[in-house]
Amino acid sequence: MPEVQRVPIKVKVNGKSYELAVEPRMLLVEMIREDLDLTGTHIGCDTTYCGACTVLFNGLPVKSCTMFAVQADGAEITTVEGLEKDGHLHPLQEAFVNQHGLQCGYCTPGMLMSGAYLLSKHPHPSEQEIRKGIAGNTCRCTGYQNIFKAIETAAKG
Amino acid sequence: MFPRSFNYHRASSLREAATMLGQLGSEARALAGGQSLIPLMKLRFANPAHLVDLNFIKDTSYIRAEGDVVRFGPMTRHAEIENSDLRTRLPIVHDCAAGIADVQVRNRGTIGGSVAEADPSGDWATTLLTLNTEVRCISARGERTVALQNFITDAYTTVLAPDELVSEIDVKMPPKNSGGCYLAFKRCAPVYASAAVAVQLRMEDGQCRDAAIYLGCVGLTPVRATSAEGELRGQSINPDTIIKAADAARSAADPQPDMRGSADYKRSLVAGLLKRAIDVAARRARGERVEVSHIYA
Numbered sequence: 001m002p003e004v005q006r007v008p009i010k011v012k013v014n015g016k017s018y019e020l021a022v023e024p025r026m027l028l029v030e031m032i033r034e035d036l037d038l039t040g041t042h043i044g045c046d047t048t049y050c051g052a053c054t055v056l057f058n059g060l061p062v063k064s065c066t067m068f069a070v071q072a073d074g075a076e077i078t079t080v081e082g083l084e085k086d087g088h089l090h091p092l093q094e095a096f097v098n099q100h101g102l103q104c105g106y107c108t109p110g111m112l113m114s115g116a117y118l119l120s121k122h123p124h125p126s127e128q129e130i131r132k133g134i135a136g137n138t139c140r141c142t143g144y145q146n147i148f149k150a151i152e153t154a155a156k157g
Numbered sequence: 158m159f160p161r162s163f164n165y166h167r168a169s170s171l172r173e174a175a176t177m178l179g180q181l182g183s184e185a186r187a188l189a190g191g192q193s194l195i196p197l198m199k200l201r202f203a204n205p206a207h208l209v210d211l212n213f214i215k216d217t218s219y220i221r222a223e224g225d226v227v228r229f230g231p232m233t234r235h236a237e238i239e240n241s242d243l244r245t246r247l248p249i250v251h252d253c254a255a256g257i258a259d260v261q262v263r264n265r266g267t268i269g270g271s272v273a274e275a276d277p278s279g280d281w282a283t284t285l286l287t288l289n290t291e292v293r294c295i296s297a298r299g300e301r302t303v304a305l306q307n308f309i310t311d312a313y314t315t316v317l318a319p320d321e322l323v324s325e326i327d328v329k330m331p332p333k334n335s336g337g338c339y340l341a342f343k344r345c346a347p348v349y350a351s352a353a354v355a356v357q358l359r360m361e362d363g364q365c366r367d368a369a370i371y372l373g374c375v376g377l378t379p380v381r382a383t384s385a386e387g388e389l390r391g392q393s394i395n396p397d398t399i400i401k402a403a404d405a406a407r408s409a410a411d412p413q414p415d416m417r418g419s420a421d422y423k424r425s426l427v428a429g430l431l432k433r434a435i436d437v438a439a440r441r442a443r444g445e446r447v448e449v450s451h452i453y454a
Contacts, residue, residue, distance in 0.1 A: 025159050027159070049347045049348075050347075060236070061260055114261070132260075133260060135259045135260070135347075
């Protein structure tokens with residue numbers, strides 16, 4: 001067996017700094033789940049389609065199954081665990097609870113990350129902006145209606 | 158899903174990246190936004206032994222207007238183009254950028270990567286071919302500039318040498334009284350389009366002086382619909398000429414039947430999209446502000 005390359009990286013996840021040595025082919029989502037034990041981020045389709053693995057990479061939503069961990073060197077990442085502050089859920093998380101914005105919950109971490117980013121960019125999004133904002137996140141249970149409602153509710157504050 | 162093992166290399170300049178690709182040989186690939194390459198590697202359709210990461214190279218992500226040329230850095234993300242002032246200055250480019258896949262993919266995918274990948278279902282080449290576009294390329298041997306219509310030679314194939322990279326994409330602003338439009342139809346956001354059309358018109362005294370029409374996803378490379386262009390040139394843009402151009406485009410398309418639809422369906426789709434796109438391009442040429450993007454459910 002040839003020696004496996006390991007690349008040292010420094011990464012900040014949810015405000016906490018980590019130093020790791022990763023195999024180049026390790027996907028960012030695997031590093032988050034396996035090395036950092038942050039299992040809130042889900043692996044859904046694993047083919048750049050469903051968005052369950054969405055995290056914020058330097059503030060922007062990306063599909064963490066479609067990046068290598070080694071590319072996160074020097075980056076700041078926010079996962080769904082990073083949404084709550086001081087023991088209080090993010091307003092969007094509260095809205096998901098109150099509006100029944102989930103059924104099985106599998107897509108929810110990705111929906112929350114895309115939704116939170118949308119609200120940070122458009123605090124009062126139109127229905128069209130909401131639809132476009134979460135177009136990269138697939139839900140097979142809800143029919144999306146209550147997810148829209150939750151985002152609208154969070155926007156109203 | 159994990160790709161096969163590979164060695165990772167980080168370049169600090171495009172020239173260094175090109176040199177690395179030359180030294181590492183034919184098993185090396187450049188990693189730009191990775192939104193095509195990484196899925197291919199996970200499916201093990203692509204198994205490079207070495208990846209040269211371009212994402213840490215500074216000053217490769219920009220949109221610069223110089224005279225009547227707009228210069229795109231090769232690593233400019235689709236989202237940066239979507240959110241730029243090209244929305245009003247060159248709306249066809251916004252049509253394309255704002256509709257590619259979804260928010261997440263647009264934050265990673267790059268214009269240079271898309272053009273160099275030459276995927277028959279890619280959006281950028283079809284759009285940029287209707288404009289006067291040049292691709293600047295760099296290798297350890299030097300630089301060269303290739304017109305986009307000579308750059309893509311076949312599906313997934315360009316004139317780039319294995320140790321050569323796209324260093325810039327230069328788009329000439331169309332003359333005044335011009336209008337363009339890119340429209341693609343896809344079944345949902347994250348997938349490739351089923352069919353796409355790009356139109357660029359120059360109008361004068363109510364008549365179309367110049368027309369460029371390319372069809373996407375219906376051939377191994379974007380298809381130039383010269384007969385459709387001929388139906389518009391020298392004519393006024395009205396329902397009659399639009400239908401003639403759409404019928405010509407239906408014949409020009411050379412689609413493959415696949416999971417996105419039969420060949421007949423895609424020909425009809427091209428004709429329908431072209432009718433809308435010509436209308437939008439003509440209105441934009443008159444100075445109207447019209448917002449369009451990819452169409453999906």
